Amino acid sequence: MTEIRNVAAELVRFKRRVLVIALVVVGAFALLGTRLFYLQVTRHEDLAEQAESNRTAVVPVVPNRGLILDRNGITLASNYSAYTLEITPSKAGDVEDTIDQLAQLVDIQQRDRRRFKRLREDSRSFDSVPIRTRLTDEEVARFAAQRYRFPGVEIKARLFRNYPFGELGSHVLGYIGRINQREKAAMEDWEEEDQANYKGTDYIGKLGVEQSYEKVLHGQTGVEQMETSAGGRAVRKLGSHPATPGNTVMLTLDIKLQRLIEDMFGERRGAMVAIDPRTGEVLAFVSKPTFDPNLFVEGIDSESWAALNESIDKPLLNRALRGTYPPGSTYKPFMAMAALQLGKRSPSAIVNDPGFYTYGGHTFRSHEGGLGALDMHRAIQYSSNTYFYSLAVDMGVDAIHDFMKPIGFGQLTGIDLGGEVRGTLPSTEWKRNTYKRAEMKRWYSGETVSLGIGQGYNNFTMLQLAVAEATLANGGLKHRPHLVRAIKDTVSGKVELVPQPPADDLGWLPKNVDIVRSALVAVNKGGTGTRVFAGAGYSSAGKTGTAQAVSLGQGVKYNAKALEEHQRDHSLFAAFAPAEDPKIAIAVIVENAGFGAAAAAPMVRRAFDYWLMDQYPNEQDMAAVRQGKAAAPIGKPLVASEMPWPPASSSPSTAP
Numbered sequence: 001m002t003e004i005r006n007v008a009a010e011l012v013r014f015k016r017r018v019l020v021i022a023l024v025v026v027g028a029f030a031l032l033g034t035r036l037f038y039l040q041v042t043r044h045e046d047l048a049e050q051a052e053s054n055r056t057a058v059v060p061v062v063p064n065r066g067l068i069l070d071r072n073g074i075t076l077a078s079n080y081s082a083y084t085l086e087i088t089p090s091k092a093g094d095v096e097d098t099i100d101q102l103a104q105l106v107d108i109q110q111r112d113r114r115r116f117k118r119l120r121e122d123s124r125s126f127d128s129v130p131i132r133t134r135l136t137d138e139e140v141a142r143f144a145a146q147r148y149r150f151p152g153v154e155i156k157a158r159l160f161r162n163y164p165f166g167e168l169g170s171h172v173l174g175y176i177g178r179i180n181q182r183e184k185a186a187m188e189d190w191e192e193e194d195q196a197n198y199k200g201t202d203y204i205g206k207l208g209v210e211q212s213y214e215k216v217l218h219g220q221t222g223v224e225q226m227e228t229s230a231g232g233r234a235v236r237k238l239g240s241h242p243a244t245p246g247n248t249v250m251l252t253l254d255i256k257l258q259r260l261i262e263d264m265f266g267e268r269r270g271a272m273v274a275i276d277p278r279t280g281e282v283l284a285f286v287s288k289p290t291f292d293p294n295l296f297v298e299g300i301d302s303e304s305w306a307a308l309n310e311s312i313d314k315p316l317l318n319r320a321l322r323g324t325y326p327p328g329s330t331y332k333p334f335m336a337m338a339a340l341q342l343g344k345r346s347p348s349a350i351v352n353d354p355g356f357y358t359y360g361g362h363t364f365r366s367h368e369g370g371l372g373a374l375d376m377h378r379a380i381q382y383s384s385n386t387y388f389y390s391l392a393v394d395m396g397v398d399a400i401h402d403f404m405k406p407i408g409f410g411q412l413t414g415i416d417l418g419g420e421v422r423g424t425l426p427s428t429e430w431k432r433n434t435y436k437r438a439e440m441k442r443w444y445s446g447e448t449v450s451l452g453i454g455q456g457y458n459n460f461t462m463l464q465l466a467v468a469e470a471t472l473a474n475g476g477l478k479h480r481p482h483l484v485r486a487i488k489d490t491v492s493g494k495v496e497l498v499p500q501p502p503a504d505d506l507g508w509l510p511k512n513v514d515i516v517r518s519a520l521v522a523v524n525k526g527g528t529g530t531r532v533f534a535g536a537g538y539s540s541a542g543k544t545g546t547a548q549a550v551s552l553g554q555g556v557k558y559n560a561k562a563l564e565e566h567q568r569d570h571s572l573f574a575a576f577a578p579a580e581d582p583k584i585a586i587a588v589i590v591e592n593a594g595f596g597a598a599a600a601a602p603m604v605r606r607a608f609d610y611w612l613m614d615q616y617p618n619e620q621d622m623a624a625v626r627q628g629k630a631a632a633p634i635g636k637p638l639v640a641s642e643m644p645w646p647p648a649s650s651s652p653s654t655a656p
Helices: 007-042 044-055 095-102 110-121 137-145 181-187 192-197 208-212 214-218 255-265 302-309 328-342 376-381 385-395 397-407 428-434 445-453 462-473 510-526 596-613 619-626
Strands: 056-061 075-087 129-132 153-162 176-178 203-205 222-228 234-241 248-251 270-275 282-288 351-353 356-359 362-365 372-374 484-488 495-497 541-547 570-577 584-590
Touching: 075 095, 075 137, 095 129, 110 129, 110 302, 137 153, 203 208, 203 214, 208 214, 255 270, 255 282, 255 596, 255 619, 270 462, 270 596, 328 376, 328 385, 328 397, 328 445, 328 462, 328 510, 328 541, 328 570, 328 596, 351 385, 356 385, 356 445, 362 385, 362 445, 372 376, 376 385, 376 510, 385 397, 385 445, 397 428, 397 445, 397 462, 462 510, 462 570, 462 584, 510 541, 541 596, 570 596, 584 596, 596 619
Parallel strands: none
Antiparallel strands: 056 222, 075 129, 075 153, 176 203, 222 234, 248 484, 270 282, 270 584, 351 372, 356 362, 484 495, 541 570, 570 584
């Protein structure tokens, strides 16, 4: 049976299907066109930027850190480049297993593992942390051949800080180290421009000049625009804005004088500050013992940190800036100046020194056998305790405080180093604010007695004492101490002096200054400093001091041999020279070394000889000074300017 087809109906159905399909196709193209318009027109700029970002990467270029030079142009801090092997924990999987495998390719010691652990604790998981620094070319090649095995591990070329003279001047220079989480949090409060300048920076100044002048030394971060592959590997450089190296910081410090003083300390503890009284420039800033700042650059390992941090000698303590001590008899000239300026005692007034002073039922010791009748000149020259005990009582604690405060005792000097402490300049108000118990808040008149000889509550830094001595040398004009003399622009080469405030005039009468200065000259000519300054080719003014490290009971006689070494008296000396036209003022303390003329004064004599006479102690003389057995120089001194630098005993370290 033949099927009869309805051609007309089928044609209608076909047309309908074609129309539907056409509508669907047109609709699809309309949607596609709309989407294309949206992507290529509406979002063109945004997507183009994303595409460019996927194709390129902007990499910060960390600038070379600026140099630090001494006053004569000797480099004290520089940079060197080296390869480091770094692990990003978030990409490396099992980090310990990764390190074990890496150890088969490169030398990884236990100290490297300990340092890595310490640094990892201070870093985020997506930060790269060095496991080995200063790789050799052979180690770089071995790792490069096996790099595919170690996701999250890469070799980076880094700039490292180098302190060529190691421990020399470490408390002044400070050091740099990796930025930790606390410092990163602090950076969030910086201006946006400063934050941007530290993109890619891993290291920052932690102490000393490195910290105080961080932004001067850091420089300006640059950028490189790199074309990258789909895998993120750099293909070629598209453009760049170079980094600007940090500026050079030029110190007032004389590193050769610094070296001489540190050598004279030997293994002893203490501090010495030398200042040019005419300008406030710090010529030497010594704290002993010292430490090697190079240990901190790559991240110090736990064993080295424990050795420094737990040592009884406290090598990390900047004694010149943060160590506070009773000034002992070096305080007496300032007590005399206070008496003259305030009209509390005439220079010719006679006080009898029987060898003790009794006040309020207590007996305070003075020179054994007594010094007899003394005026102010002889009281300073022979360092009479009795004279200054009575003077302190006559003046009272608040009058002493009010006179000493403008000199800088118990005050921040404003030196361009962070971390300075005030010390203690006592007063009735200070005691009320310091103690909690009512009976302790009260100032007892008997407490004033010891203030006159630089004991009691008096506690100052050697920096404060050096500033005071420089002020006395300068006739009452006080300059702010400073360590940085000038900044040299790395790009232009222009040197600009760091501006300093004008000197404060304390208003001391010249006749009063002359009275005290004359007595201090007599100390070195016929007093406690006579043997030390015998034969000096210049005049000098100074005052020895001995300060208690521990208090002794009333009537107990001091016996150094019966005490532990850390309990013995401190040796102090404060002086300036030449007396008639001072060019250098020094304050020094040698901890637990006894009488000032035995340990401290001989060091000052050699420092003066170096600065004023171009002389340097010979080997025999240096050994005697270190042992506290020297007075005037032994034998013929060396010519300082003819000595090779650096000394053979401490050639500068060479970075790889």
